[in-house]
Amino acid sequence: MISYNSCRNRHCPKCQGSAQAAWLAAREQELLEVPYCHVVFTLPAAFGPLALQNPRVVYTLLFQSVAETLQTIARDPKHLGAEIGFLGVLHTWGQTLHHHPHIHCLVPAGGLTVDGTAWVPCPKRFFLPVRVLSRLFRRLFLSALRQAAAQERLSMQGQCQRWASPPVWQQFLTSMQRMDWVVYAKPPLAGPQQVLRYLARYTHRVAITNRRLLTLQDGQVTFRWKDYQRGNRQRVMTLDAVEFLRRFLLHVLPRGFKRMRHYGLFANGVRTVKLPLCRRVLAQATHDDGHVTSPTAMAPPVAPLRPQSEACPACQVGRMQAQESWFPQRAARDLSRPLLVCDTS
Numbered sequence: 001m002i003s004y005n006s007c008r009n010r011h012c013p014k015c016q017g018s019a020q021a022a023w024l025a026a027r028e029q030e031l032l033e034v035p036y037c038h039v040v041f042t043l044p045a046a047f048g049p050l051a052l053q054n055p056r057v058v059y060t061l062l063f064q065s066v067a068e069t070l071q072t073i074a075r076d077p078k079h080l081g082a083e084i085g086f087l088g089v090l091h092t093w094g095q096t097l098h099h100h101p102h103i104h105c106l107v108p109a110g111g112l113t114v115d116g117t118a119w120v121p122c123p124k125r126f127f128l129p130v131r132v133l134s135r136l137f138r139r140l141f142l143s144a145l146r147q148a149a150a151q152e153r154l155s156m157q158g159q160c161q162r163w164a165s166p167p168v169w170q171q172f173l174t175s176m177q178r179m180d181w182v183v184y185a186k187p188p189l190a191g192p193q194q195v196l197r198y199l200a201r202y203t204h205r206v207a208i209t210n211r212r213l214l215t216l217q218d219g220q221v222t223f224r225w226k227d228y229q230r231g232n233r234q235r236v237m238t239l240d241a242v243e244f245l246r247r248f249l250l251h252v253l254p255r256g257f258k259r260m261r262h263y264g265l266f267a268n269g270v271r272t273v274k275l276p277l278c279r280r281v282l283a284q285a286t287h288d289d290g291h292v293t294s295p296t297a298m299a300p301p302v303a304p305l306r307p308q309s310e311a312c313p314a315c316q317v318g319r320m321q322a323q324e325s326w327f328p329q330r331a332a333r334d335l336s337r338p339l340l341v342c343d344t345s
Contacts, residue, residue, distance in 0.1 A: 011206050011252050024200055027087075030266065032278055034119075035109040035188035036195045037127035041066045041137055042102040042182040046172075049159040051092075051101055056254045057153050058145075059090060059101065065141040066103050067263045073128050073136060074111055080128065082111030082120035085265025085274065090253075093207040095225040096237060097247035106195070109188045112265065112278060119281045127185055134183040142173055203260060207251040216241070 043051065043062055051058040066088060074084040086107035094100035110121040122128070148154050149169060156164040163169045189195050214222040214236065221244040227233045239247070253259055265274040 023203060024196060028196060030271065030275060031195060032108050032275070033282060034121070036198075037107045037109050037122070037188050038186040038198065039070070039105040039107060039127060039130075039133070040102055040182075040184040041069070041105070041133075042100075042184070043141075044176060044179060044181060045100070046176065047101075048099045050154065050163075052099060052250065053156075053158060053160050054154050056257055057148055059092075059253075059257065059259075061141060061144045061148065062101065062103060063088060063090070063261055065137055065144060066105065067261075068140055069133055069137040070105065070107065070128070071264055073132055075114075079132070080111060080120055080122055082113055083264060084108065084111035085267070085271075086263055087266060088261050088263065089203055090259040091205070092251045092253075095228070097207055097244070097250070099250050106198070108265075112274070112281065116277055117281070119278065122188075125187060127188065130183045130185050133185075134181045137183060138177065138179075138181045142177060146173060207248055 041062075043058075047058065070086060071084065074080045074082060084107060086105050089104045089106075090101070091104060092099060092101045107127060109127060110119055112118070113120060145154075154160075163172055189198055208223060212224045214224060216222075219241050220238050221241050222236060222238045223244075225235055225237055227235050262268060262271070265271065265278060
């Protein structure tokens with residue numbers, strides 16, 4: 001069996017296996033004993049050329065609009081009236097490798113009250129109304145896009161040159177305002193273990209995995225794809241190798257761009273405080289209802305003491321972790337020590 005050297009690229013299907021396992025092990029400590037919801041926000045296909053020409057700007061605006069949409073609707077007393085936390089993962093592909101930007105959000109089915117004294121569960125059959133989410137998401141993204149264009153942060157070349165004229169640009173945005181944007185929400189998932197398996201399918205996934213590749217023959221690539229519009233039927237597609245590479249490279253993100261982000265209760269700046277508070281509130285609610293609660297659920301996990309040298313000198317909360325060591329001179333590699341890998345996902 002041939003085992004290739006690790007290229008450490010986050011778009012490589014082979015190299016993401018170990019990074020995914022390490023990431024999931026770390027996230028296991030952050031799971032709450034509640035059902036989880038899966039919400040997907042999709043960017044309309046008409047924005048494809050703009051996103052490909054301005055990926056860092058457009059994808060950042062997409063993340064910001066999704067985060068503000070979920071948190072705003074969740075805080076509204078008409079819907080949930082609570083502070084939520086969630087993980088957002090950017091995917092830019094469909095099953096046939098066409099450009100299809102969307103964000104998967106994994107959200108606990110509920111949130112903390114404003115004063116942090118109680119847990120507010122969401123309805124059993126849905127998380128938040130998707131029509132309300134869709135309209136606010138559309139308004140926020142278009143408003144942010146207008147501002148980015150006014151600040152000349154968008155490049156209008158190639159296929160986007162038709163929008164260089166302000167009247168045409170405004171007409172295009174108005175037409176997008178009249179469309180229904182797609183927001184999809186699945187019913188809540190059952191338990192933490194199911195959530196972890198679900199996470200593994202989305203966090204470190206790349207545009208196409210090795211198991212979907214069937215043959216490379218006569219300059220053509222054949223691969224499997226799932227037809228969602230016809231009952232998830234498995235189909236086979238054959239593309240010219242150059243076209244296959246073109247489609248794959250559509251999904252290579254800008255260097256350093258983070259495609260997995262945490263918000264609300266899970267944000268890096270507050271998770272060490274908010275997550276133990278959530279566990280205490282959830283344990284108290286379970287205890288008051290008369291149900292049996294395990295000792296691990298009753299008491300929040302105690303974080304290990306960190307050496308003072310590892311604390312961030314700016315915020316004194318974050319933990320500084322070595323990612324790579326640089327040596328002044330060339331030396332033989334010590335194979336007994338594990339390789340340090342920097343995963344910018």
